[in-house]
Every structure is written in C-alpha cells, then in structure tokens.
Amino acid sequence: xxxxxxxxxxxxxxxxxxxxxxxxxxxxxxxxxxxxxxxxxxxxxxxxxxxxxxxxxxxxxxxxxxxxxxxxxxxxxxxxxxxxxxxxxxxxxxxxxxxxxxxxxxxxxxxxxxxxxxxxxxxxxxxxxxxxxxxxxxxxxxxxxxxxxxxxxxxxxxxxxxxxxxxxxxxxxxxxxxxxxxxxxxxxxxxxxxxxxxxxxxxxxxxxxxxxxxxxxxxxxxxxxxxxxxxxxxxxxxxxxxxxxxxxxxxxxxxxxxxxxxxxxxxxxxxxxxxxxxxxxxxxxxxxxxxxxxxxxxxxxxxxxxxxxxxxxxxxxxxxxxxxxxxxxxxxxxxxxxxxxxxxxxxxxxxxxxxxxxxxxxxxxxxxxxxxxxxxxxxxxxxxxxxxxxxxxxxxxxxxxxxxxxxxxxxx
Numbered sequence: 001x002x003x004x005x006x007x008x009x010x011x012x013x014x015x016x017x018x019x020x021x022x023x024x025x026x027x028x029x030x031x032x033x034x035x036x037x038x039x040x041x042x043x044x045x046x047x048x049x050x051x052x053x054x055x056x057x058x059x060x061x062x063x064x065x066x067x068x069x070x071x072x073x074x075x076x077x078x079x080x081x082x083x084x085x086x087x088x089x090x091x092x093x094x095x096x097x098x099x100x101x102x103x104x105x106x107x108x109x110x111x112x113x114x115x116x117x118x119x120x121x122x123x124x125x126x127x128x129x130x131x132x133x134x135x136x137x138x139x140x141x142x143x144x145x146x147x148x149x150x151x152x153x154x155x156x157x158x159x160x161x162x163x164x165x166x167x168x169x170x171x172x173x174x175x176x177x178x179x180x181x182x183x184x185x186x187x188x189x190x191x192x193x194x195x196x197x198x199x200x201x202x203x204x205x206x207x208x209x210x211x212x213x214x215x216x217x218x219x220x221x222x223x224x225x226x227x228x229x230x231x232x233x234x235x236x237x238x239x240x241x242x243x244x245x246x247x248x249x250x251x252x253x254x255x256x257x258x259x260x261x262x263x264x265x266x267x268x269x270x271x272x273x274x275x276x277x278x279x280x281x282x283x284x285x286x287x288x289x290x291x292x293x294x295x296x297x298x299x300x301x302x303x304x305x306x307x308x309x310x311x312x313x314x315x316x317x318x319x320x321x322x323x324x325x326x327x328x329x330x331x332x333x334x335x336x337x338x339x340x341x342x343x344x345x346x347x348x349x350x351x352x353x354x355x356x357x358x359x360x361x362x363x364x365x366x367x368x369x370x371x372x373x374x375x376x377x378x379x380x381x382x383x384x385x386x387x388x389x390x391x392x393x394x395x396x397x398x399x400x401x402x403x404x405x406x407x408x409x410x411x412x
Contacts, residue, residue, distance in 0.1 A: 019292030020208050021095045021115050021245055025141070026122030027131035031154035031190065035122055036096055038190035039077070039200075040064040063282035063294075066092040066204050075204030082197045091204060093283055095245070095294040114359055114391075115220055115245040117292060118148030118206040120199070124155040125163060125187075129170035136404045138178050139336060143393060143407045148206035151175070151185040152199055157192075210291045217249030217257075218387075219289075219316035220360035224306035225296070239277055240306025242316065243296045244360060245289075249318070251297065252288040253279055256319040259301070259311060260385035269382055273319065274299040313361040315385040323385040328368065329358070330376040331392045331408030339405060343398050348375060348405075355402050357393040358386050358410070375408065386410055 024032045040062040067076045067088035074083035081088045097116065119141050123129050130138075141149065151171055156164045168185060175183050184202050188195045223243040228236075242259070251257070255276045262271040278298040279286040289295045297316075305311065317323060333348070340347055348354070352367045356377060361384050365377035386392075390410050395402040 017090045017093060018208055018210075019093045019095070019290070020117045020206060021097065021292055021294060022203065022206075023097045023116040023119040023141075023146075024122060025119055025137040027124070027127070027133040027137075030122045030124040030127075030131075030134075032122045035120070035152055035154065035188070035190045036062050038188075038193060038196055040096065062096040064094050064096075065090050065283075066094055066200060068204065075200050076197070077200055082200075092206075093281075093293065094203070095282065095292075097294070114144060114247065114357075115222075115294075116144075116146060117208045118203070119146055119150075120203070121149060121151045121183075122154055123151055123167075123171055125153055125159045125167040126155045129167060130174045134174075138175075138180070139404055140393070142178065143404075144391070148208075149180060149183050150199065150202035151183055152190075153185055153187040154190065156187045157189045208292060215248040216321040217251050217255070217316075217318045218247045218321070219251060219257075219297070220244045220247055221259075221311055221314040221316060222360050224309050224311035224314075226303035226307040227298075228303055237303065239274070239299045240301040240303040240311075241296050241298050242306060242311055242314070243294065244316075245294050246291045247359070248291060250288055250290050251276060251279065251295075251316075253277070257299070257316050258319050258321075260315045260317070260323060260325060261382045262314075263305065269325075271325075272301060272305070274301045315359055315361070317385075323387050325383050325385050327379045327383045328376060329356070329365070329379065329384065329386065329392060329410055330374060330412040331394075331410050333370075333373055333375040333394070333406055333408040335406035336404065339403065343403060344396055344405065348394075348396070353397070354405070355395040356384075357395070358384050359390060361385075374411075376412075388412075 068091035069081035069088045071086040072084045076082040221244040225241040259272040261269045280296045364380040368376040393407045396405040
C-alpha cells in the first residue's frame with residue numbers, strides 16, 4: 001500500500017475502525033504466500049534465505065485495509081466498492097501473519113498463533129485433502145480457540161473441474177470431522193484475482209473481541225531487529241526493535257517495559273529494563289498499540305541484543321507487572337487422542353523430551369511427572385515467563401519430527 005494512501009487513511013481514522021490479525025495457514029506449497037500477495041500487493045518473503053528457497057521460514061508480515069460499502073454493505077480492498085462501485089469506508093486494519101507450512105517449521109507457526117483473531121486456511125486442489133500439515137494447523141487453531149476461519153481453495157487453475165469439485169467435497173468432509181461444518185470454502189485463483197472479492201467478504205465478517213485491552217500490557221515478541229545501517233556514526237545509532245503483537249493491555253510511547261527472559265549475567269538470567277521510544281505498524285507511526293495489530297517497537301536496548309531475532313520468543317510486560325519466571329511448568333493436559341493412539345502409540349511418559357510453545361516461546365522440556373491428567377515439565381535452557389491460566393502447546397517427536405500432541409492450561 002502506498003505511503004500517501006496510508007497517510008490519508010491515518011488522518012481520517014476513527015474509533016470505529018478495528019484492528020485484526022489474521023494467520024494464513026496450510027500445507028507447504030499450497031499457495032499461501034501467493035494468496036497474501038494477491039490480498040495485499042506485498043510479498044512476505046523478506047528474509048534472504050526465504051527468497052532463495054521460495055518458502056516462508058519466519059512469520060512474514062503484510063497488511064491491508066478492509067473497506068465496507070456505505071451503500072450495499074459489501075467488503076472490499078479499495079475505497080471504491082468492488083461489488084457495486086460506490087464509496088466505501090475503512091472497517092478493518094488487517095495485519096497478516098504468513099505461517100510456515102513445512103512440517104519441520106510447525107513450531108514457528110505455533111509461536112504466532114497465540115496472537116491471531118482469525119485464519120485463512122489454504123488448501124490446494126491438486127492434492128488430496130487433508131495433507132498432514134493442513135490437519136495440524138487446524139488442530140492448532142482449534143486448541144487456541146480461533147473461530148473466525150475461512151478456507152481458500154487454491155490451484156483450481158491447474159486441475160480440471162471434476163477434480164476441483166472432488167477436492168471441494170474432501171475439504172467439506174475434513175472440516176466437518178474437525179467440528180467446523182459452517183466454515184465457508186472459497187475457490188480462488190489468486191494470481192488472476194479470481195474470487196478474491198468473495199474471500200474478502202468472509203474476512204470482513206470475522207468477529208473480534210478485544211476485551212482484554214483493560215488488562216496489563218503483555219506483548220509477545222516473534223521477531224527482533226537491529227535497524228542501524230553498517231558504518232553508521234556512533235552518535236546516530238538507535239535502539240533495538242522488537243516486533244510482535246499484544247495479547248492484552250496497551251503499550252504507549254514512553255512506557256517503561258521489561259523484556260523476559262532477558263540475558264545471562266553471571267550464569268543467571270536477568271530481565272531487560274527499557275523504554276518504548278517509538279511504535280510502528282505496517283500502517284505507519286502509532287502513538288500506542290493494543291491487541292489486533294502487529295507492531296515494531298523501538299526501544300533503548302543495545303541493538304546488538306535484538307539483532308537476528310535474538311529476542312524472538314520473549315515476553316514484554318509493563319515494568320510493574322511480574323510474570324512467573326521458572327524452569328518448571330505444570331499443566332492440566334489434554335492430548336489429541338487420535339494422534340496419541342495412532343502416531344505416538346502411547347501417552348506421555350516420564351522423562352520423555354517434548355517441545356513446548358508457551359506464549360511466543362518455544363522450549364525443550366522433560367516430563368517430570370504425569371498424574372491424573374496433570375503433567376509437570378522441567379524446562380531446558382532459559383526459564384520461561386508466563387502467567388497462570390496461559391496455555392501451553394505440547395509437541396512430541398515422531399520419526400525425528402516434532403508433531404502436535406496436545407495442550408493444557410498452566411496451573412503452576
């Protein structure tokens with residue numbers, strides 16, 4: 001989106017415009033990144049290795065505005081209604097996370113899922129549905145509680161009409177088996193803008209509820225950056241930038257914040273105290289940020305600390321808010337029963353190594369005890385910051401790959 005367009009939008013923005021984060025999920029090579037580019041005119045492949053390999057390794061960011069027609073109430077990507085041609089006004093500011101679809105990158109997808117308000121599940125017509133990662137992604141969305149979902153059936157241009165219809169029925173059966181009978185399925189040819197307006201109609205219908213805004217600020221960091229150019233004069237160096245979204249509360253320019261787990265000082269982890277200098281979203285400069293938008297927060301931290309995603313997985317809180325911060329966590333565990341029987345062949349075992357996603361963190365853990373649905377884990381490496389009643393997602397090893405196994409609410 002052009003800078004002048006963003007400025008024009010920013011100048012007339014009002015309280016009626018909501019922010020919403022959407023996850024684009026699905027199996028490897030199903031066309032997620034192409035779909036994002038069709039929606040936003042942006043590519044989320046911004047990292048050099050991603051461009052080289054043609055896949056999304058990190059959580060890519062993109063954005064667009066959903067407009068609502070003043071005349072026919074249809075949703076569009078432009079101020080001119082794509083349905084009736086009349087004037088529309090801004091309705092949603094949409095931040096997009098383009099999650100990795102490759103099975104080896106599943107845990108990265110889970111790092112961003114805790115932030116999203118809705119999802120577009122991408123399923124290609126040229127493959128049998130469901131693919132393993134498609135199934136894992138929808139299971140993850142169900143665990144997290146995401147109800148705003150629409151399916152984009154892609155690659156209809158490379159199959160015949162009969163196969164497209166057959167695949168449509170496969171998708172319907174798959175969704176029904178997962179408890180999503182009422183999810184809309186939109187066949188699209190993203191590269192030629194076919195049915196993209198229909199897809200936007202479904203996104204516009206997503207319902208968001210950001211009642212957590214009154215609570216303490218809690219930001220999940222999924223990326224971190226050093227924005228200084230090589231060779232810059234030392235007097236011009238600016239502080240490190242952390243990128244992510246708020247799960248609750250509000251963050252304002254000037255706020256004092258704490259970054260957990262921080263850095264190791266004399267063999268102990270020490271949280272980082274700093275201050276918000278600037279907040280930027282894909283829509284421009286922000287005076288504050290709440291749940292529903294991806295932002296980059298410039299701080300007073302040494303930029304060496306934020307370089308190359310060093311602080312990805314961190315938790316940021318207001319300085320007066322203290323999370324639990326331990327090397328052990330206990331949850332009320334609910335396994336995915338079918339996988340437990342068919343994939344792992346047995347329930348969680350004491351001393352088994354697992355991978356835990358807690359907020360934006362992913363950390364290895366060892367099962368310390370299993371008793372009546374309650375499981376405790378000893379965590380390797382850094383202690384993990386969390387709050388009681390946060391959700392932990394558990395992955396177990398199967399054929400040398402981490403596979404989603406279940407989840408639980410943290411009680412200790």
